Amino acid sequence: MGTTILIVDDSSFIVDGLTAILSRKGYSPVSAAGGDECLTILKTVIPDLILLDIMMEPIDGWETLEKIRKNPVTKDIPVLMFSAKKITPEEAKEHSMNIDDFVSKPVNPLQLLDSIQRIFSRRNELSLERQAAQNKGLDSKIIDEYALLRKNIEVDRNLLVVLRASSGLDIGREVSSEDVNAIRTLEDKIHQSEHRLREIKELLGKIPDPSKES
Known part of the structure; x- marks a missing residue:
């Protein structure tokens, strides 16, 4: 199995598109339809990287990220945040220490x-x-x-x-x-x-x- 990337987004359209992109490049994508499902998957699968959307409900990306970092098993997994939402100065200040990069949507x-x-x-x-x-x-x-x-x-x-x-x-x-x-x-x-x-x-x-x- 190749490098595993967990895609977390509540839009199936975006998940399908990212899955196709990553698969073509030889990665092994796994998908979660939201923060809750992401945390459930992480109980049995430890990916090499998490691609995490910010705007999700009921648990948004920042809350999901916090739970990932608090878990000793998952705290060191690199997390790449992405969102169509304008990132605020407060978010940049509060969360920059806990993310590995940020990409804007589309x-x-x-x-x-x-x-x-x-x-x-x-x-x-x-x-x-x-x-x-x-x-x-x-x-x-x-x-x-x-x-x-x-x-x-x-x-x-x-x-x-x-x-x-x-x-x-x-x-x-x-x-x-x-x-x-x-x-x-x-x-x-x-x-x-x-x-x-x-x-x-x-x-x-x-x-x-x-x-x-x-």
């Missing part, structure tokens, strides 16, 4: 596949970097911080693009002070994360690798 197949591949590539790279850091004796807490920063920076950059586009800032539209403040806050967060990431990379470069010592 879903562009190439964009979706690129995002999926980016998530898997990032996880593979972080696994190799984690092993290299452990070989150099770097503290596990620093390694965890590095991995989280890598992921968060990529997610926040994507959310920044989404917020700028939805606010109309990039096309010269008048933007509310709330949206401006949210965009600036996210930009500051990205800059701070990038600064800390550079510090950790410098630290990693200064620690000798015991496996290479004679």
Whole structure:
């Protein structure tokens, strides 16, 4: 069985379309018609990635995501959120730590596949970097911080693009002070994360690798 992707959406039309796209690319899609069914499936199936819609009833995507992250068995599964709903600054701030990427509807197949591949590539790279850091004796807490920063920076950059586009800032539209403040806050967060990431990379470069010592 290939890489399993769980599609969670209450629209059968969208599920069928995404299933066809993913199947053609060699993935093994599994579908859930909503948050409740998603959580039920996760009791017996652990997918490699969850593609999770936001606008669902009675449990929306954010609540479903919260339950996934609270479960020790499923908390580390990468989750790619997607929605036709405009993501709000509050949602971006509250949930960016818990998602692995965000794609807007209508879903562009190439964009979706690129995002999926980016998530898997990032996880593979972080696994190799984690092993290299452990070989150099770097503290596990620093390694965890590095991995989280890598992921968060990529997610926040994507959310920044989404917020700028939805606010109309990039096309010269008048933007509310709330949206401006949210965009600036996210930009500051990205800059701070990038600064800390550079510090950790410098630290990693200064620690000798015991496996290479004679």
